[in-house]
Amino acid sequence: xxxxxxxxxxxxxxxxxxxxxxxxxxxxxxxxxxxxxxxxxxxxxxxxxxxxxxxxxxxxxxxxxxxxxxxxxxxxxxxxxxxxxxxxxxxxxxxxxxxxxxxxxxxxxxxxxxxxxxxxxxxxxxxxxxxxxxxxxxxxxxxxxxxxxxxxxxxxxxxxxxxxxxxxxxxxxxxxxxxxxxxxxxxxxxxxx
Amino acid sequence: xxxxxxxxxxxxxxxxxxxxxxxxxxxxxxxxxxxxxxxxxxxxxxxxxxxxxxxxxxxxxxxxxxxxxxxxxxxxxxxxxxxxxxxxxxxxxxxxxxxxxxxxxxxxxxxxxxxxxxxxxxxxxxxxxxxxxxxxxxxxxxxxxxxxxxxxxxxxxxxxxxxxxxxxxxxxxxxxxxxxxxxxxxxxxxxxxxxxxxxxxxxxxxxxxxxxxxxxxxxxxxxxxxxxxxxxxxxxxxxxxxxxxxxxxxxxxxxxxxxxxxxxxxxxxxxxxxxxxxxxxxxxxxxxxxxxxxxxxxxxxxxxxxxxxxxxxxxxxxxxxxxxxxxxxxxxxxxxxxxxxxxxxxxxxxxxxxxxxxxxxxxxxxxxxxxxxxxxxxxxxxxxxxxxxxxxxxxxxxxxxxxxxxxxxxxxxxxxxxxxxxxxxxxxxxxxxxxxxxxxxxxxxxxxxxxxxxxxxxxxxxxxxxxxxxxxxxxxxxxxxxxxxxxxxxxxxxxxxxxxxxxxxxxxxxxxxxxxxxxxxxxxxxxxxxxxxxxxxx
Numbered sequence: 001x002x003x004x005x006x007x008x009x010x011x012x013x014x015x016x017x018x019x020x021x022x023x024x025x026x027x028x029x030x031x032x033x034x035x036x037x038x039x040x041x042x043x044x045x046x047x048x049x050x051x052x053x054x055x056x057x058x059x060x061x062x063x064x065x066x067x068x069x070x071x072x073x074x075x076x077x078x079x080x081x082x083x084x085x086x087x088x089x090x091x092x093x094x095x096x097x098x099x100x101x102x103x104x105x106x107x108x109x110x111x112x113x114x115x116x117x118x119x120x121x122x123x124x125x126x127x128x129x130x131x132x133x134x135x136x137x138x139x140x141x142x143x144x145x146x147x148x149x150x151x152x153x154x155x156x157x158x159x160x161x162x163x164x165x166x167x168x169x170x171x172x173x174x175x176x177x178x179x180x181x182x183x184x185x186x187x188x189x190x191x192x193x
Numbered sequence: 194x195x196x197x198x199x200x201x202x203x204x205x206x207x208x209x210x211x212x213x214x215x216x217x218x219x220x221x222x223x224x225x226x227x228x229x230x231x232x233x234x235x236x237x238x239x240x241x242x243x244x245x246x247x248x249x250x251x252x253x254x255x256x257x258x259x260x261x262x263x264x265x266x267x268x269x270x271x272x273x274x275x276x277x278x279x280x281x282x283x284x285x286x287x288x289x290x291x292x293x294x295x296x297x298x299x300x301x302x303x304x305x306x307x308x309x310x311x312x313x314x315x316x317x318x319x320x321x322x323x324x325x326x327x328x329x330x331x332x333x334x335x336x337x338x339x340x341x342x343x344x345x346x347x348x349x350x351x352x353x354x355x356x357x358x359x360x361x362x363x364x365x366x367x368x369x370x371x372x373x374x375x376x377x378x379x380x381x382x383x384x385x386x387x388x389x390x391x392x393x394x395x396x397x398x399x400x401x402x403x404x405x406x407x408x409x410x411x412x413x414x415x416x417x418x419x420x421x422x423x424x425x426x427x428x429x430x431x432x433x434x435x436x437x438x439x440x441x442x443x444x445x446x447x448x449x450x451x452x453x454x455x456x457x458x459x460x461x462x463x464x465x466x467x468x469x470x471x472x473x474x475x476x477x478x479x480x481x482x483x484x485x486x487x488x489x490x491x492x493x494x495x496x497x498x499x500x501x502x503x504x505x506x507x508x509x510x511x512x513x514x515x516x517x518x519x520x521x522x523x524x525x526x527x528x529x530x531x532x533x534x535x536x537x538x539x540x541x542x543x544x545x546x547x548x549x550x551x552x553x554x555x556x557x558x559x560x561x562x563x564x565x566x567x568x569x570x571x572x573x574x575x576x577x578x579x580x581x582x583x584x585x586x587x588x589x590x591x592x593x594x595x596x597x598x599x600x601x602x603x604x605x606x607x608x609x610x611x612x613x614x615x616x617x618x619x620x621x622x623x624x625x626x627x628x629x630x631x632x633x634x635x636x637x638x639x640x641x642x643x644x645x646x647x648x649x650x651x652x653x654x655x656x657x658x659x660x661x662x663x664x665x666x667x668x669x670x671x672x673x674x675x676x677x678x679x680x681x682x683x684x685x686x687x688x689x690x691x692x693x694x695x696x697x698x699x700x701x702x703x704x705x706x707x708x709x710x711x712x713x714x715x716x717x718x719x720x721x722x723x724x725x726x727x728x729x730x731x
Contacts, residue, residue: 010548023205023372033205036371040230040315040659044583046550051371061450062371062443065524067536081545085538102551104590107544115542 001031001153002057004064006083007050008074010100011043015075017166018145019050024162025154026054036062045102047079054154073148075127075141076100077112092121094148094189096140098128123147123189130184139181146185150193156186203374208364211339211375212278212306213238215346220381222273222301223251225261227630228659229280230315231369232308236278237662248383254656256665257601257630258283262290262305266359269303270395272387274350281309281322286601286631288325294359295329296397296405300389302350303359310366311490311521315658317581317598319519321490326361326467330409332416333361333467334425335442339373341425341465347378356416358409365489367521368443413468421472425465428473433458437481439474440464441494443522444487450524451533469494478506485530486510489522551586557717558584560689560697561651562592564715565620567694568701569594576616580604580632582624583658583719584651595622602631608646609639617645618705625652625666633673639710640678647704648712650674651689653719661722674712683711690717 005022009015019035026033031054038048051064066085072093074080080095087093095116099109116122125147131140142163149159160179167175206214213235216224226236239245240252251268255261258279265275277287284291284307291305307325310316326333334349336342345362353360393401420426431437438457440448441464449455460481462473477484484506486495495510509515515530516522528535552559562584569576579585579595580603587594597607604621612619623632628650639646650670656662666673674684685700687693697715704711 011550027205032374034371034373036367037207038314039234039370044550044553044586045548047548057453058455059373060446060448060455061524062367062373062446063523065450065528065535067538078545079548081542084541087539089536103546103548105546107546111544115544119539 002055003053003071003152003154004069005052005054005071005073005148005152006064006069006086007052008072008079008083009048009076010079010102011046011048013075013100014141015048015050017141018073019052020166021142021145021159021162022052022054022152022154024165025158028161029154029158031056031154032059034059034062047082049083054152071148071151073144075144077109077116077124078107081112081115090121092123092151093119094123094125094144094151096127096144097124098126123192125185125188127185130188131181134180134184135177139178142178142181143185146182147189149182149186150189203376205372206339206343206375207234207370207372208336208339208342208368209234209308209370210238211343212346212362212364213242214375214377215343216276216304217242217244217250218377218380219347219350220274220383221250221276221350222383223265223268223275224278225251225255225265225275226278227255227258227261227283228656228662229283229308230659231310231366232278232280232283232306233659233662235306237660244380254662254665258287259290262287262294265303266290266294266297266299269299269301270389271301273301273384274303275301276304276306276346278306279308280316281307281320282316282318282600283307284322284325291325291359292329293397295331295409296402297395298357298405299353299359300387300394301384302353304346304349304353304362305359306346306362306364308364308366308369309490312366314366317600319490321493322361322363323467323490323493326363327493330413331358331361332356332419333363335363335465335467336368337442337445337463337465339368339371339375342368343375343377345425347381352419356412356419358412363442365443365521417468417471420466420468420470423466423470426470426473427463428476429457429461429463431458431460434460434481435483437477437484438462439477439484439486439494439498441488444489444527447522447524447527448487451528451531464494469497474498481506483507483509485515487516487522487527487530492518549589551589552583553720555720556583557653557689557715558587558651559592560691560694561649561715562587562594564689564694564697565622565649565701566592566594567698568705569620572618572705576611576618577620577622578604578607578611580621580623580627581658582627584622584624587622601627602635605632605635605639605646605648608648609635609642609644612644612646619646620705621646621648623648623650625650625654625670626656626664628670629664629666629673633677636674636679636710637677643709645708646710647701647707648710650712650714652714652716653722654716655719655722657719657721661719661725670714679710679712683707683709684714685712686714686716688717689715
């Protein structure tokens, strides 16, 4: 198997929590990983991304070649479009619909959504609203991971295990809330793909 | 048994973390660094590591890269293993000690880890530190993977002790900040305190230095032999001899990405240790019609192979346009260089706009800039010289206050030079940590000549741009300024908050009008650091 994933968002939104959960899942599935992150200046509210590569074969490059990514997983709608040159002809675009507006010239959200809807294979999900329903908007990244999970070739139970591992320290309630967020995200994607 | 467990379990390490772990496992007694992206997390990893704590490995931040590397050399003098970490431009600050440490040589193993930033993700240039290694004539290691980064950091001390010179470990942003599985090896003990066998080894008086230099020159053949025999360098024979490829460091991965299973039809020389392994390169030259050089950074190897007259085997790379002359490499650029057709992906819709980094909401630098702008409104534009840090973002809207950002400390000295030229007042905007890194000497120059400059030391009590590390300046700025000779009547401290705006504007106005050196210190803790401090308390 091979899953090449571009994680996208804005500095401070915590896209690396998704990478960590997915990384744990992949490790427990005995898969190989390479994951390139953005550190430094762009973390100050700028556009950030991570190249996450998971495979059962050795992975050469830390960066995903253009036009070959299986999935763009974005926690912010405009950011989901920034990395389209990486997506393969059969790739999926999964994005949160809640905009993160920290620039004066942020486009009309409808114009952004129109571009996303033009795309043949997309999931647009209001992860913040679902996260609120399950307990806290802080779980929205796990809603996003759930929404992307049908397009990642890792057993769903392993992703659940990953969440148990990374949130375990914070107690049963936090684990359960994040698991619920994950499942709700997956359910939405299954119903809307 | 313990060893076996360590090697079986793989750690998912960033390249920088792999280096930190490798250095600890290699018996290091001290790390000496100044933060700088993408090198910062090496030292942070060591600071938080339980073995480092148990052994009491030195791991506090230094005031700048020069003091860091000098201190590391002192530890090496005393026989122990030390590492100094910095970003590429940090090596400019440490260049004097770096080049001269190659002349003195080492006692305990010394690794200088330098993280380059091609494409300038968080830097003001993309200089290639391998040139410094070549300039100082020392071995350079350039890992292609996180595992090699670990191995090189762990075993680099022994290489340094064998060659008797410092060893450079050069990485670039992508390896620094990319994660992969790393297998650890046995943890080596630290060295005992042992004095240098030659008591004059570290005395670079001309007569001794001339002898030392001849020794360094004579050592070059050993360094070459070690490169030729290094497990990090190898010749991978191909079947198609129309092209041979030299792939340095991480560029090797970008190349192999296009050959699943690792079977490349062309012969490849993988280079991860310098000086260049002449045996492999000569063989490639004999066996192949053309040579393509893939290297992250500047075309250093390409220039070496090409020479001046270019009469031999055609050399392709960054100089002939096969690859771009600047910027980092990636798999796509290498596919193009190999003539491979790739699906180019979808276009970015026009609706997508840039999202540049910005000062955080609530950051004290913002209040300082707003007050400064108001106080400067009476003067012509272009009077504020700035420096390296978050406040460099004051170049962007809505502030657009600053006119320069060049190197650490240049705000004060450039303001002085402009004032000398007649631009009065000139203003310097510098952060607390940048001030103690490289600003104090410039301030002394200004004080000695009573230059008409106003120095704004925007103090957020932290090294914030790199993630909130402890600042050497903490609690010392006023006393440093007074010690350097600034008139205490012209040193002002204020809390940069909106409610103090009028007061700040008044102070700025008064001091801009003063004919001499004044220092204004807006002081409020970095809000990122404050919130992470609160989180950690919980």
